[in-house]
Amino acid sequence: MPAHRPTAEPIIVWLALGLALVPVLARAVTNATAQAYFDLDPAVIESPLAALTPAVSMALDLVSLAGSAVVLGGASGAGRGRLWLWASGCAAPACALLAYHAAWGGAHGVGSYEQARVGLAWASGIALCAALSGLAPDAPQRRACLAVLLGVIGLLAVRAAVQVAVEAPATAAAFRAQREVLLAAQGWAPDSPQAKSYQRRILQTEATAWFGLANVLGSVGAGVAAAGLAALAGTAWRPGGAAPSRWALPAAWAALGALVVWLTGSRGAWVALGSGAVLAVAAGWAVRRSGPSQGRARPLARWIVWLPVGLVLAGQGLIGARGLLDDALGELSVWFRAMYASAAAAIGADAWLTGVGPGGFRDAYLLAKDPRSPEEVSSPHSLPWDFWATLGVPGLALVAAWLTWQCRGWAAVARRGAHDDDDDPAPARAAARFVALVPAAAVLASAWTERADPQPEAAIARLIGLGLWIALAWHAQRPGAPSTRTLRAAGLAAVAVWALHGQIEVVWTWPASAGVLWAVLGASSATSRLPTGPATAAGQRKRARPLAGWACAAVVIGAGAAAAPAAARAWRAEARAAQAARALWPIARAGTLLRRLSDPLEPAPKGQIIAELALVVGLDPSGLPPGAAGLDAVRAAALAAEVAGLSAAAEFLVPHGAQSGVTRADWRLWRERARVLARLAGAQAALGQPERARLAAGLAIEALPLPPEGARDAAVRASMRATIAVTLEGLGERGGLTAADSAALRASAAEALERAAALDPTNPLHLDTLLRLLQRAPAPAPDAQPAGGDAPAARIAGVARRLLALDDLAGLDRAVRGLSQGRRREVERLAVLGPRPE
Numbered sequence: 039m040p041a042h043r044p045t046a047e048p049i050i051v052w053l054a055l056g057l058a059l060v061p062v063l064a065r066a067v068t069n070a071t072a073q074a075y076f077d078l079d080p081a082v083i084e085s086p087l088a089a090l091t092p093a094v095s096m097a098l099d100l101v102s103l104a105g106s107a108v109v110l111g112g113a114s115g116a117g118r119g120r121l122w123l124w125a126s127g128c129a130a131p132a133c134a135l136l137a138y139h140a141a142w143g144g145a146h147g148v149g150s151y152e153q154a155r156v157g158l159a160w161a162s163g164i165a166l167c168a169a170l171s172g173l174a175p176d177a178p179q180r181r182a183c184l185a186v187l188l189g190v191i192g193l194l195a196v197r198a199a200v201q202v203a204v205e206a207p208a209t210a211a212a213f214r215a216q217r218e219v220l221l222a223a224q225g226w227a228p229d230s231p232q233a234k235s236y237q238r239r240i241l242q243t244e245a246t247a248w249f250g251l252a253n254v255l256g257s258v259g260a261g262v263a264a265a266g267l268a269a270l271a272g273t274a275w276r277p278g279g280a281a282p283s284r285w286a287l288p289a290a291w292a293a294l295g296a297l298v299v300w301l302t303g304s305r306g307a308w309v310a311l312g313s314g315a316v317l318a319v320a321a322g323w324a325v326r327r328s329g330p331s332q333g334r335a336r337p338l339a340r341w342i343v344w345l346p347v348g349l350v351l352a353g354q355g356l357i358g359a360r361g362l363l364d365d366a367l368g369e370l371s372v373w374f375r376a377m378y379a380s381a382a383a384a385i386g387a388d389a390w391l392t393g394v395g396p397g398g399f400r401d402a403y404l405l406a407k408d409p410r411s412p413e414e415v416s417s418p419h420s421l422p423w424d425f426w427a428t429l430g431v432p433g434l435a436l437v438a439a440w441l442t443w444q445c446r447g448w449a450a451v452a453r454r455g456a457h458d459d460d461d462d463p464a465p466a467r468a469a470a471r472f473v474a475l476v477p478a479a480a481v482l483a484s485a486w487t488e489r490a491d492p493q494p495e496a497a498i499a500r501l502i503g504l505g506l507w508i509a510l511a512w513h514a515q516r517p518g519a520p521s522t523r524t525l526r527a528a529g530l531a532a533v534a535v536w537a538l539h540g541q542i543e544v545v546w547t548w549p550a551s552a553g554v555l556w557a558v559l560g561a562s563s564a565t566s567r568l569p570t571g572p573a574t575a576a577g578q579r580k581r582a583r584p585l586a587g588w589a590c591a592a593v594v595i596g597a598g599a600a601a602a603p604a605a606a607r608a609w610r611a612e613a614r615a616a617q618a619a620r621a622l623w624p625i626a627r628a629g630t631l632l633r634r635l636s637d638p639l640e641p642a643p644k645g646q647i648i649a650e651l652a653l654v655v656g657l658d659p660s661g662l663p664p665g666a667a668g669l670d671a672v673r674a675a676a677l678a679a680e681v682a683g684l685s686a687a688a689e690f691l692v693p694h695g696a697q698s699g700v701t702r703a704d705w706r707l708w709r710e711r712a713r714v715l716a717r718l719a720g721a722q723a724a725l726g727q728p729e730r731a732r733l734a735a736g737l738a739i740e741a742l743p744l745p746p747e748g749a750r751d752a753a754v755r756a757s758m759r760a761t762i763a764v765t766l767e768g769l770g771e772r773g774g775l776t777a778a779d780s781a782a783l784r785a786s787a788a789e790a791l792e793r794a795a796a797l798d799p800t801n802p803l804h805l806d807t808l809l810r811l812l813q814r815a816p817a818p819a820p821d822a823q824p825a826g827g828d829a830p831a832a833r834i835a836g837v838a839r840r841l842l843a844l845d846d847l848a849g850l851d852r853a854v855r856g857l858s859q860g861r862r863r864e865v866e867r868l869a870v871l872g873p874r875p876e
Contacts, residue, residue: 051113052468056476058105058166061098062553063480067248068487074612075619076710084626088491092155093612096605099158103598109169111591116174117564121446123586126168128439130593131432136161137597139395140604150750152397154604159549163556165594170560182469183561184525185514186476191262192510193503195294198245198301200499245301249550256299256307257545261532263295264314268531271322272524287513310539317534321527342452346444346537353541375419375542381406382418386426393430404798412851421546447563451527473511529562617690625683627654628676655679684718712742716762728774735766744793756794763787784815802844809837838869
C-alpha cells in the first residue's frame with residue numbers, strides 16, 4: 039500500500055482560511071472600545087480614537103464569516119464524520135440566533151449595537167471552529183493554523199512586559215495628576231461607585247495586553263503554557279528519543295505562557311496553569327501510549343475522551359459548593375461566580391426560547407442578582423450559564439457542540455491508525471507563506487487602527503512581538519518540529535485549560551479572545567479518522583459529505599447577511615459621532631490650555647500658552663491687548679467658541695427633528711446629544727443668553743426620555759437623565775429658568791432616579807442621589823398638594839429607610855458601595871426625623 043500523504047486542499051482554502059483568521063487575530067491584538075469617539079467626553083479631554091470601534095469589529099466579523107463559509111463549502115471535508123454533523127448541527131441554530139439578536143436585538147433592546155458587536159464576535163468564532171474541525175485530520179492547514187494561533191503568545195508576552203514596565207506606571211501617574219478631569223470625561227461623580235471601581239482598576243499594575251482584562255490574558259497564557267508542556271511530554275515519550283531541536287518550540291510556548299501569567303498576577307490563571315501541567319502529561323501520554331494500528335485506543339486510554347466533560351463538571355461543582363457555603367468562608371471571588379450562575383439560571387428560565395442576547399445579560403442581571411452582590415457584570419463568567427442565559431435552548435445545544443468537538447478531538451489523538459502522522463512535517467511553500475502573512479496582516483491592521491495615538495514603546499513592542507510570533511509559527515513548519523498529532527494534542531491541552539478556567543471567567547465569551555479560543559478548538563479537534571486503506575470513489579464522497587459543508591456554509595452566509603444591516607447602522611452612527619467629536623475638539627483643547635494657565639508648575643511661558651489658546655478659539659495672537667485684558671479677551675472668545683462647537687456637535691449627533699433616520703434605538707447618539715445640549719445651556723447662561731439656555735435645556739430633556747421597559751441599558755439611561763436634569767436645574771435664573779421650570783426639572787430627576795432604582799434595585803447610588811435631591815428642594819407652600827400624596831418629610835424618610843436597607847447589604851464591598859460613616863449617620867437621622875429644620 040502506498041505511503042500516506044497529508045490531504046492536500048486547493049489554494050482557495052488557504053486564502054479563505056487567511057480571510058477568516060486575520061480578523062479574529064486582529065481583534066485580539068488591537069485595543070477596542072464599546073463606543074466610538076465618546077467613550078471619554080471629547081469636550082472635556084483630548085482623546086484621539088485609537089481603538090477598534092463596534093462598526094469596524096462587526097465588519098471584521100462579516101469578513102471572517104465569509105472566509106469560514108468558503109472553507110466549509112470549498113474544502114474536501116475529509117474530517118466531516120457523523121459527530122461533525124452532530125456538532126455543527128447544534129452550532130448552526132446558535133449562529134442563526136446570534137444573527138437574530140444582532141439584527142433585531144431580540145426581546146430586550148431592539149437595535150442594540152452591543153448585541154450585534156458581541157453576537158457577531160461569537161458567531162465568527164463558532165463558524166471558524168466548524169470550518170477548521172471539518173478539515174482532514176492530517177491537513178496542512180491544521181498545523182499552520184495551530185502554529186499561528188499558539189505563536190501569538192510571543193506578541194502578547196512582549197506587549198504585557200511593556201505594559202507592566204512602562205505603561206502602567208505612566209497611566210497611574212497621569213490618572214493621579216488629572217483625576218477629576220478623567221472622571222468628568224466619563225460622566226462620573228468623584229465619589230460614585232463607578233469612579234471608585236475605575237480608580238481601583240486603573241491603579242493596579244497588571245498586564246492586560248489588548249484584552250482589557252488581566253484574567254483573560256492570564257487564561258490565554260496558561261493555555262499556551264499547557265500546550266507547550268503537552269508538546270514537551272509528547273516529544274519526551276517519542277520512540278527512540280528526540281533531538282534537542284524538537285524541544286525548542288514547546289519550551290518557548292511553555293516559557294512565554296508562564297511569563298504572561300506571571301505578568302498578569304491572576305490567581306485563577308495560576309490555578310489553571312497548575313491544572314494545565316497535569317493535562318499536559320495526559321495529552322502527551324495519549325499521543326505516545328495509544329494503541330497499535332487497529333485504529334482504536336487502548337481501553338485504559340478511553341477515559342481521556344471524557345476529560346472535557348469531567349472538567350466542566352468539576353468547575354460547576356466548585357461553583358455550586360461555594361454557593362452552598364455562602365458566607366462561611368472569607369473567599370469572595372468564587373462566591374461571586376456562584377451568585378452570577380444563580381442569576382443566570384433564573385434569567386435563562388425566564389427567556390428559555392431565545393435568551394436575552396449576548397448584549398442583554400447586564401440589564402437582566404441587575405434585576406435577578408443576589409442583593410448582596412456588589413458587582414454589575416455583563417456575563418455570568420461561566421460558558422454554560424452564559425450560553426443558557428443569552429441564547430436559551432440553542433445555547434445549550436451550542437454547549438453540547440463545544441463538548442463534542444473537545445471529546446472527539448481527544449479520541450482522535452488517543453487513536454493511532456495505520457497512517458500515523460508522527461513523521462516530520464513536510465515543508466510547504468503555501469504553509470510558510472501562511473504563517474508569515476497572517477500574523478503580519480493582523481499586526482498591520484492593529485497598527486493602522488491605533489495610528490492616531492502613536493507611542494514609541496508600543497510600536498517597538500509590536501515589531502519585536504511580530505518577529506517572535508512569526509519565528510514561533512515558522513519553526514512549527516520546519517522538519518524536526520512536533521508532529522501534527524502532537525500539535526493537536528497540545529492544542530487540546532490548551533482548550534482543556536480554557537474549558538476549566540472558562541467556568542469562572544469570560545475567556546470564551548470576551549470578544550477579543552473568543553475567536554482565538556474557538557479557532558484553536560477547531561484546529562485541534564478532528565471528528566473523523568484518517569483512512570486506513572484504499573477506498574472507492576463512493577466511499578470518499580460519503581466521507582467528504584459536501585452537501586453538509588455547503589449547508590453549514592449557507593447558515594453562516596445567512597447569519598452574516600442578516601447582521602449586515604446592524605453593521606451598516608453602526609457605521610452611520612459612528613460617522614455622526616466622528617463629526618461631533620471634531621466639532622468638540624477645540625473645546626477640549628481650550629480647556630487643556632486654560633488648565634495649564636492655572637497650573638503653578640507649568641514650565642511653558644504663559645504668553646506662549648495664551649497665544650496657542652487664541653489660535654484655537656479663532657483669534658489673532660498679535661492683535662491681543664497686553665496683560666490681563668488679553669487673557670480676558672481670549673477667555674470670552676473661548677466661551678463663544680464653546681457655544682458654537684456644542685451647537686454644531688448636537689446637530690451632527692442627531693439633527694433637530696431627527697429626520698435623518700436616527701431612531702430612538704440608537705440611544706447612545708441621543709444620550710450624547712443630551713449631554714452636549716446640557717453643557718450648551720450652561721455655556722449660554724454664562725454668556726448672558728438666558729432664553730437660548732432655556733431652549734437648550736428643554737431640548738436636552740427631550741433628547742433623553744425615560745427608557746421603555748426592556749430597553750438596552752435602561753438603568754444607565756434613567757440615571758443619566760436624572761444627572762442632566764439636576765445639572766440643568768442648577769442653572770437657575772441665570773439659565774432663564776423660572777421657579778416652575780426648576781420644580782419641573784427636580785420632579786423629572788426624581789422620577790428618573792426612581793425608575794433607575796427600580797431597574798437597578800440593589801445599587802444605593804440612585805437612592806442616595808434622590809435623597810440629596812429631595813433634601814435641597816425648597817419647602818412647598820402651605821396650601822400646595824404634594825405629588826403622589828406624600829408629604830416631603832415623609833418621602834425623605836421613606837427614601838432614607840430604603841437607602842439604609844441597601845447599605846446594610848453592602849458589606850461585601852463597602853469601600854465602593856457603602857455609605858461613609860458621616861453620610862450614614864445623616865441618613866439615619868433623616869429616616870427617623872425627616873429634613874433638618876432651617
